[in-house]
Each structure stands twice: as C-alpha cells, then as structure tokens.
Amino acid sequence: MHNNKKILPFIYLLPTGILLTIFMVIPIIYTFYLSFFDWNLIAPTKDFVGMRNYIEVFTDPVNQKVLMNTFFYIILLLVLNFIVPYVISLIVKFFIKRMQGAYKIIFFIPSLFSLVVGAMIFSWLLNPVSGPVAFLFRESGFVLPNWTNSGGLAIVVICLITNWKVFGYNFILLLTGLGSIPKNIVDATTIDRIPKWRMIWNIVLPMNKSIAIYVLILTIVQGLQYVFTPINVITTGGPYYGSSNVLYHTYLNAFVLYKTGNASALAITTFLIFLVLLYLEIRFVEGRSRYE
Amino acid sequence: MNRKKNALWHLPLMIIGIIALLPVVFMISNSFKTLQESYQSILSLIPNKPTTINYTTLNHQVNLARLAWNTFFMATLVTLGKLFTGLLAAYAFRYYQFKHKNLIYLLFVATIFVPFTIVMIPNYLVIAKLNLLNSVIGVALPQLCDATGIMIFLKTMEKIPGSLFDSLKIDDIPNRRIFFNIVLPILKPSIISVGAMFFINSWNEYVWPTLILKDKSSFTLPLALQNYISSEGGTNFPLAMALSSIMIVVPLIIYLIFQRYILNSISNSGLK
Incomplete structure (x- = not known):
C-alpha cells in the first residue's frame, strides 16, 4: 500500500x-547535436563542422540582419502587446465605472480567430493600392506608403496583425491582476485625495508587478512565434529578409533551403535567449518555490 | 463635469472596440460581394446586391466538408489529449508528495518557453519515420500535452481542501472514485473553458500543420485559406473572405456558449 x-x-x-x-x-x-553538422535533412551522411554554424549565426550578414529585425520585433511587440493593453486595463479598472464587462467581451473576440484570417484581412485593409485605408488616404490627400517594399514597415504591419489578435488576451490577464489588488487600499487613496496617477504609479504598478512581468515575458516568447504566421502568409520574410526574424529564418533554413545545421544553430541561439527569459519568469513570477 | 470626464475615458476604449470588430464585419460583408463590387464600393458595409457566388465558387474549388472534418478531427484529438494528460498530471501535483516535485513542476512550466523552432526538425523527422506525413494524426501527436492546462487545473484543484482528500484516503476510497466523483465535478467549469481554448487554438493552428500537411486532401482550414492568399497581391479577396467567414463560425459559437468560462480561465492562468 x-x-x-x-x-x-x-x-x-x-x-x-x-x-x-x-x-x-x-x-x-x-x-x-545537429547544430554541429552540415546536413540537408535528407542525405545519409552529416559532415561535422564544429562551431562553424554558430560562428555564422553572428557573422553572416543575412543572419545579422535577421537578428536586428528580431530586436526590432521585440521592441514593437512590447509596446503594442504589453504597454498599450496595460494602459488600457488601467483605464478600464480605475477611470470608468460602466461597461467593463462589455469591453472585456468585445476586446477578446479577435483572439478567437486564426492569424491566417488576421493576415488575410489586414493585407486587404492595408493593401497599398486597392485597400480601404489607402483609399481613405487618397481621398484626404495622402499616400499610404507601400509597406510591402520596406522591411521596417512590413514588420510594423505584421506586429499590428498579431496585436489585433493578442490584445484582448493580454488585456484580460492584466485586468485580472489589477482586480486582485485589495479595494480598501484603492479607496483609502481616494479619501486622502491622492491623485489617481500617483496611486497607480506608487501602489498599483508595484503590487501588480509579478503578473505584469509574466505578461511581458509571454509577449516576447509567444509574440516572436505568433508573428511567424503573418510573415509566412504575407511577406515570406521579404523584401530581402527585411521582415524575417530568428524563428522564421530558422524555418527557412530548415525547410526551404535545407541547411539543417544552420537552422539548428539558430534554434539553439533562440532557445538560449528564451532561457534567460525563463529564468526571469521563475525569479519574479513563480517566486518562492511552490512546494517547499 | 464628472460625467463628461468619464465619457472622455470611454473614447479610446470604443476606438479599440471598433478596431477589434470592424475588420471582421468588413470580411463578412465582402464575402457577400462580387469581386467587381468589392473594388467599386470599397467602404460600404452592406453589399448592394448581396450574392452567395463566393460561397458556391468555393464549394466547387475545395472540398469544404473534408477541410472541416480534418480540422475538427485534429482539434478534437489535441483537445482530448491535452485534457487527459493535464488532469492526470495536475492530480499528481496536488495530492501527492514525491521527490523533486518542485523541480518537475518547473520543468513542465519551462516547456512554455521552448521555441517551436528547436523541436520542429526532429519532430518532423519522427513524424516522417512514423509515416504520418499528410495525416492530421501526425500533426496532433506531438501536441497531446500542454503545461498551461496543468497550471490552470492545479490552480482550481488547490481550491479543494487537502483535508478532504486525506480523509478519503484514510477511508481507503480508491483513487478512481475520488477522481471521477469528487475532483472532476468540481473541475467541470475549468475543464470546459480550458477544453474550449485548446480546441479553438488547435482549430486555428497554422505553423506546425504547414510542415506536416503537404497534400491538399489532408489540409485543415487555415492551410486552405493560405492557398487563397497570394503574396504577389493577386488575391481574390471576396473568395478568401468567404472561406474565412466559414472558418470563424466554430470558434464564435464556442465563445458565445462558454464566454464566461473562457474569460475566467484566462484570468486563472495568469494568477499565481
């Protein structure tokens, strides 16, 4: 027994x-193991090349470009998918009294749809020639830049698409965190006539730190994987790798160019970056170990 | 004065609401326009002459029943697998003491931080070896467990007092009965919501299926939709929008039915 x-x-x-x-x-x-070999996914033999694939991750100009793009993606994702929903959740929690439930329900709806659907709709909405946004721009005397020709602008559009999908999800996570802050603390500051922004800055943000860090890290880790779909559907990483990121470039190396070793080295590099984020998650979110 | 101030705060929220919903409304509306009309009256939300031509064309070009079945079958496999493995694991974490429990739990949570690119090459090779390329079973197989589910189930189980479990153990009530007669009924709301989320995510899945499903007869809905989108700009949007509109029906219905459960479980997944 x-x-x-x-x-x-x-x-x-x-x-x-x-x-x-x-x-x-x-x-x-x-x-x-594969990251130390030269292989094409099919051939019966693999050639050992030592650290060459890793050296290429950092020296090859295309890889360098892709790494820089990844950095740009992270910054944009943080602003769009973390800071904006956080500000909005603060507004919903502390500055309005009605319709909170309705906003939750509505904001969440795009999370239900495939990113392929999102990529399709936005490539129509923002089509630089025939889309409705370009039409409105023309009517008011502006020209919508052709974002498909510019890596930087394509990255912005791709991030906007993922933002459309994950905004509601992150918003609800952050709002829940704010909901767990004791009401009497908030009430006390109103009685003492402390301005709301000071209450938020000095009390709410520090108290909500652990869930905020959780969402922040999730935004990077999942966001970089989410953008894969619109990249593949709309730009396939172009123009000239301008909108590619580390994850997409790994896929391209593995399944389009059949450079398995390069792909593996890129994947391991990505993993190491994510491990640092995991460490931060454990440090700040899981907190003291759960079962001691 | 105060009321006016309040209304001002609603403004950005309403704009976000419009950004969230308007693209979908446009999509559905365009799916009932002819290609010509979609170009001519680009901003109109109600088609002049509503037509179902896109849907009938679509029905000629692809086997919609087959696509829906493939997607449904894959999503069902994944959902059942994740619920089964997740419930068992959470049960073990909640009611048993064992060596390295904390470490094992952290390892499970850590899987959330593993980028799919690091497993995709070996997993592709395994699925190919198993002769499961072009089969939705091959897509489902590596995805039958999920740490998020374990986290949410564990969270809900922690609401059941441990003393209840201890007294049942002393009375020698078999595990099977504790699990089915006590734990499962209490967990019903989170099983529904987590299951709904698993199903919707799998229904929408794109990246891993594109690696495994190359043959058109094995396609799921997102892959079929991707075939209608051309990166060179020659997309027939009303047609693509008709297929998208069909695709979003299932997640929308699930959301309408289980909306409260779903929003609650997301909240739970974040709270530590």
Missing part, C-alpha cells in the same frame, strides 16, 4: 512525461 502510494503520482505524470521526452527533450538534444 505504501509502496503503491509512492509509485502512483509517477504513473499519473507518465503520459505527460513520455510525450515531453519524445517530442521535446530528445528533440532539443538532437537539434543541439
């Missing part, structure tokens, strides 16, 4: 454990 009790939890963890071992742990190790 006692023995049984010791084995049982592991039996319950077994399905998840097996799946994670086969489809996550071993693949990570294998990708690490």
Whole structure:
C-alpha cells in the first residue's frame, strides 16, 4: 500500500512525461547535436563542422540582419502587446465605472480567430493600392506608403496583425491582476485625495508587478512565434529578409533551403535567449518555490 | 463635469472596440460581394446586391466538408489529449508528495518557453519515420500535452481542501472514485473553458500543420485559406473572405456558449 502510494503520482505524470521526452527533450538534444553538422535533412551522411554554424549565426550578414529585425520585433511587440493593453486595463479598472464587462467581451473576440484570417484581412485593409485605408488616404490627400517594399514597415504591419489578435488576451490577464489588488487600499487613496496617477504609479504598478512581468515575458516568447504566421502568409520574410526574424529564418533554413545545421544553430541561439527569459519568469513570477 | 470626464475615458476604449470588430464585419460583408463590387464600393458595409457566388465558387474549388472534418478531427484529438494528460498530471501535483516535485513542476512550466523552432526538425523527422506525413494524426501527436492546462487545473484543484482528500484516503476510497466523483465535478467549469481554448487554438493552428500537411486532401482550414492568399497581391479577396467567414463560425459559437468560462480561465492562468 505504501509502496503503491509512492509509485502512483509517477504513473499519473507518465503520459505527460513520455510525450515531453519524445517530442521535446530528445528533440532539443538532437537539434543541439545537429547544430554541429552540415546536413540537408535528407542525405545519409552529416559532415561535422564544429562551431562553424554558430560562428555564422553572428557573422553572416543575412543572419545579422535577421537578428536586428528580431530586436526590432521585440521592441514593437512590447509596446503594442504589453504597454498599450496595460494602459488600457488601467483605464478600464480605475477611470470608468460602466461597461467593463462589455469591453472585456468585445476586446477578446479577435483572439478567437486564426492569424491566417488576421493576415488575410489586414493585407486587404492595408493593401497599398486597392485597400480601404489607402483609399481613405487618397481621398484626404495622402499616400499610404507601400509597406510591402520596406522591411521596417512590413514588420510594423505584421506586429499590428498579431496585436489585433493578442490584445484582448493580454488585456484580460492584466485586468485580472489589477482586480486582485485589495479595494480598501484603492479607496483609502481616494479619501486622502491622492491623485489617481500617483496611486497607480506608487501602489498599483508595484503590487501588480509579478503578473505584469509574466505578461511581458509571454509577449516576447509567444509574440516572436505568433508573428511567424503573418510573415509566412504575407511577406515570406521579404523584401530581402527585411521582415524575417530568428524563428522564421530558422524555418527557412530548415525547410526551404535545407541547411539543417544552420537552422539548428539558430534554434539553439533562440532557445538560449528564451532561457534567460525563463529564468526571469521563475525569479519574479513563480517566486518562492511552490512546494517547499 | 464628472460625467463628461468619464465619457472622455470611454473614447479610446470604443476606438479599440471598433478596431477589434470592424475588420471582421468588413470580411463578412465582402464575402457577400462580387469581386467587381468589392473594388467599386470599397467602404460600404452592406453589399448592394448581396450574392452567395463566393460561397458556391468555393464549394466547387475545395472540398469544404473534408477541410472541416480534418480540422475538427485534429482539434478534437489535441483537445482530448491535452485534457487527459493535464488532469492526470495536475492530480499528481496536488495530492501527492514525491521527490523533486518542485523541480518537475518547473520543468513542465519551462516547456512554455521552448521555441517551436528547436523541436520542429526532429519532430518532423519522427513524424516522417512514423509515416504520418499528410495525416492530421501526425500533426496532433506531438501536441497531446500542454503545461498551461496543468497550471490552470492545479490552480482550481488547490481550491479543494487537502483535508478532504486525506480523509478519503484514510477511508481507503480508491483513487478512481475520488477522481471521477469528487475532483472532476468540481473541475467541470475549468475543464470546459480550458477544453474550449485548446480546441479553438488547435482549430486555428497554422505553423506546425504547414510542415506536416503537404497534400491538399489532408489540409485543415487555415492551410486552405493560405492557398487563397497570394503574396504577389493577386488575391481574390471576396473568395478568401468567404472561406474565412466559414472558418470563424466554430470558434464564435464556442465563445458565445462558454464566454464566461473562457474569460475566467484566462484570468486563472495568469494568477499565481
């Protein structure tokens, strides 16, 4: 009986454990292994090249461009998918009294739709020649720049598409965090006639820190993966890698150019960046270990 | 004065609401326009002469029933798999003490931070070896567990007092009965909401399926839609919008039915 009790939890963890071992742990190790070889995904032999693939990650001009783009993506995603929803959730929580529920329900609706749908709608809305936004620009005497010709502008459009999808989700997460701040603290500041912005800056933001960091990190980690879909659907990374990021470039190397080793080295590099973020998540969000 | 100030705060919120919904309204409206009309009356939300021509054309060009079935079948497999593995794992974390529990839990959570690019090459090779390319089973197989589910289930289970579980154990009530008669009924709302989210996400999934499904007969709806979008700008938008409108029906219905559950579970996933 006692023995049984010791084995049982592991039996319950077994399905998840097996799946994670086969489809996550071993693949990570294998990708690490592949990153030291020159291979094309098909050939029976792989050539050992040592650190060459990693050196290329940082020296190859296309890779450098893609890394810079990734940095630009992160900044934009942080502003659009973290700061803006945070400000909006503060407004909904502290500055209005009615319709909070309605805003929650409406803002969330785009999260229900595939990013392929979002990419399609926005490539129509923002079509520089025949789209409605270009039409409105023309009517009022402006010209909508042809964003498909410029890597930087294409990145902005791609981030806007993912923002359309994840805005409501992040908004609700942040709003929930604000909801868990004790009401009497907020009330006390109103009685003392402390201005709202000071209450938010000095009390609300520090108290909401852990959930905010959780959303911030999620914004980077998931955001960089979300933008993959609009990149692939609208620009395929162009013009000339201008809108590609590390994840998309990994895919391109692996399944279009068949440079498996380069792709693996890029994937490992991405993973290392994400590990730093994971460390921050554990440090600030999971807090003290859960089961001690 | 105060009321006016309040109305001012509603302005940005309403603009965001419009940005959220207007594209979808445009999409549905355009799906009932002819290609010509979509160019001529670009800003009109109500078609002059509503037509179902895009839907009938679509029906000739692709096998809609097949696409819907592939998507539904894949999403169902993934959802059931994630619910099953997630509930079992959360149960173990909640009611048992074992070695390295904290470390194992953190490892599970850490999987959220693994970029899909690092597993995609080996997983592609495994699915190819198993002869599951061009099969939605091959798409579903690596995705049958999910740390987010475990986190939310665990959170809900923590609301069930541990003493209840201990007394049941002393009475030698078998695990199977505790799980089915006590834990599952209490967890019903989170199972519904987490299940709904899993299903919707899988219904919309694009990246991994594009690697595995190359044959058109194995396509899911997002892949079929991608085929209608051309990066060179020659897209027949009313047609693509008709297919999109069909695609969003299922997530919308799920949301309308389970809206409150879904919004609650997102809240729970963030609270630590």
